[in-house]
Amino acid sequence: MEVQPLTHCYSSGVLYHRLPEVTAQIECALGLSTDDLLERTRISDADSPLFVKEESLVYLIRHFRRGGHDGVVGDLSAILIGRIATSVKSRLRVLGRDNLEDGFQDVIAGVFERILDLERDRGDFFQVRFWVGVQRLTITTFNKYKKQHDEDLEHEVAAASLPLDDDDGPLDRSGNPWEALPGPQLLPEQYLLVTDAVASISVRYRDAYILHNIMRFQVESLDPNEPTVSTMLGKTSRTIRNWLVRAEEQLENWQNDL
């Protein structure tokens, strides 16, 4: 049975291609009986020559879905979810228990909406780089929950009539206010460990903090071609500076709570 080609393209316009190993696995799997196929897919040792890669599982799920064999689809899906669970769970831990469970469900929904959508080729990337696709969905899910948490927090702040930030805030100190405040030592531009402290900063301030203090982007620049925190986040430099001050305050509070 011929393996159907992928039809989706990279953002550059180049067509997706499966690894030859994946294509070979799919061809082999399609020649097996259903029972034998399911037995092989249950092999969890990735070093085994019989191990069925996740990219292959995605194709097989779509194949059996087309054939109306939803029982097999369910079995294969359970195997795939079992492989995803540990990785996604460990990454979304930072959301806390309740949001982790909902976040996990959202990631699974994102993966399988694409895989089971036979009308479109949205799921093609999972047949090329499955784990990259899962990781990407995990990150966007994390972002969504963090933003929602911060929006909820902002509503509380607004309800308490506390001053917000942004352009009208009184927090801007001329020059480089964040340098005058206590904070973590800036490390050389390299791969850095972002501690729980930074992860605890509200998303809207955290992005500015990481981009400026860790990834070393300038708040603003006279060079119109240089990406800056201000241009990337679509905010005025005054707002960004206020956010950086807020971020430092939250860091200081986190330190005081230790």
Added chain:
Amino acid sequence: MKQDDYQQSLEDVLDDYMASTEHPSREGLIEWIRRYPHYAKELAEFTTSWLVLETADVSTEDADIDEEALIARGMEVVHGLLNKNPPTDQEAEEKPITNLVEEAGAQGLTRVGFATALGLGSQVLSKLNRGMIRATSIPAELINRIAEVIHRRPSTVAAFLLRGPRLATGAEYRATRRPTVADQQDFFEAVRDDTTIGDGDKAFWLDIEANTERK
């Protein structure tokens, strides 16, 4: 660009961005913003989240987060997608089932009456209710029968059956440990073992098994 196209295009860019590098970096972010300046904000926000997640402390074991329960929730999602039908205006979102026998009781059926309506013995019914039957072995015919009798959607019934083993209430079960997936029994094996099922009903279900094996 339509919203759907915009979202699809952004997802493609983010997928490609992640695939292009093992770790987030300043140089990588600059390059991808150069390629897609209209996604600068999304790329920047995505990168900071990527950095946070990548460096979060994952060394602590999550003993209190049941991975089997997470997987079961994931399977509920999958079954929901497989059974997806556009809801009518009259249909409300169904609450999950917590106990099949209680659902039948709400329809005026006793435990025995429920088993009879399904063509099962009370022993198999009890195992189904406690999640002691391997969900993947349950024939669609039974799921549809249960749904019809208790007036619930097949997908909701399937989601309940996928939840895995649960301890029985009362004195029906005594164990020193929580039952696991490994303790679950094949449906047709449970039918064979059931001493309370009628011969005609037993033959019906075992006939389904035979037809399934022939395919």
